[in-house]
Amino acid sequence: xxxxxxxxxxxxxxxxxxxxxxxxxxxxxxxxxxxxxxxxxxxxxxxxxxxxxxxxxxxxxxxxxxxxxxxxxxxxxxxxxxxxxxxxxxxxxxxxxxxxxxxxxxxxxxxxxxxxxxxxxxxxxxxxxxxxxxxxxxxxxxxxxxxxxxxxxxxxxxxxxxxxxxxxxxxxxxxxxxxxxxxxxxxxxxxxxxxxxxxxxxxxxxxxxxxxxxxxxxxxxxxxxxxxxxxxxxxxxxxxxxxxxxxxxxxxxxxxxxxxxxxxxxxxxxxxxxxxxxxxxxxx
Numbered sequence: 001x002x003x004x005x006x007x008x009x010x011x012x013x014x015x016x017x018x019x020x021x022x023x024x025x026x027x028x029x030x031x032x033x034x035x036x037x038x039x040x041x042x043x044x045x046x047x048x049x050x051x052x053x054x055x056x057x058x059x060x061x062x063x064x065x066x067x068x069x070x071x072x073x074x075x076x077x078x079x080x081x082x083x084x085x086x087x088x089x090x091x092x093x094x095x096x097x098x099x100x101x102x103x104x105x106x107x108x109x110x111x112x113x114x115x116x117x118x119x120x121x122x123x124x125x126x127x128x129x130x131x132x133x134x135x136x137x138x139x140x141x142x143x144x145x146x147x148x149x150x151x152x153x154x155x156x157x158x159x160x161x162x163x164x165x166x167x168x169x170x171x172x173x174x175x176x177x178x179x180x181x182x183x184x185x186x187x188x189x190x191x192x193x194x195x196x197x198x199x200x201x202x203x204x205x206x207x208x209x210x211x212x213x214x215x216x217x218x219x220x221x222x223x224x225x226x227x228x229x230x231x232x233x234x235x236x237x238x239x240x241x242x243x244x245x246x247x248x249x250x251x252x253x254x255x256x257x258x259x260x261x262x263x264x265x266x267x268x269x270x271x272x273x274x275x276x277x278x279x280x281x282x283x284x
């Protein structure tokens with residue numbers, strides 16, 4: 001079953017890690033079929049550490065199949081009785097490795113030089129912390145290293161972090177979602193696509209080398225493939241509001257859309273948009 005939304009489904013933010021991982025792979029596969037024969041699309045990752053109290057549990061659900069198991073230290077039991085014990089200094093230590101996946105298009109003929117970097121933003125790219133620091137470092141490396149940079153932001157939460165400053169973008173292009181393309185050979189010039197909630201996601205042009213034409217990347221086809229293959233329709237409760245919530249105007253539009261497609265009945269409910277677990281019937 002397809003998503004009821006014409007473009008990005010706002011309920012997918014609840015499943016971001018799984019959705020993001022699939023989107024990266026499908027984008028790589030789509031590009032591989034249209035690139036010149038001497039270029040390759042490759043997936044790479046950045047590794048960083050997260051503090052426990054900086055993780056957004058609503059955005060990053062703990063999924064055992066994704067995360068590496070870690071052995072927790074057992075609490076020591078005091079047997080000192082009445083003996084006074086010195087008070088130690090307690091320091092929070094990063095305890096979880098996290099990764100950010102992205103795509104690089106490399107030129108085989110020139111010693112595997114990176115031609116284009118494609119980033120699909122994650123929440124960790126948009127909140128203060130090591131994830132954002134690493135992302136901004138990657139931005140600067142691309143801009144200064146004459147590497148094309150494509151930034152795809154399909155998250156409604158979090159501040160503007162694209163390479164093009166927000167105050168230089170007119171209101172007409174400050175849409176719900178954002179796509180920015182920085183062409184290395186066009187000087188300090190970025191291209192910003194309009195990506196509103198109520199419209200189909202665009203087909204964007206991916207820049208390559210100076211003499212190569214752009215290759216297309218169909219964002220809507222990617223999101224549709226993620227939704228279908230991830231079976232998200234089984235886990236999304238469209239009776240509830242998405243998290244983060246939509247603006248009141250967009251919420252009314254989404255409510256009418258969902259009712260028209262018979263994906264919402266009765267009153268809409270607050271919540272995170274995830275289907276609650278079914279209650280077991282008592283025997284006897």
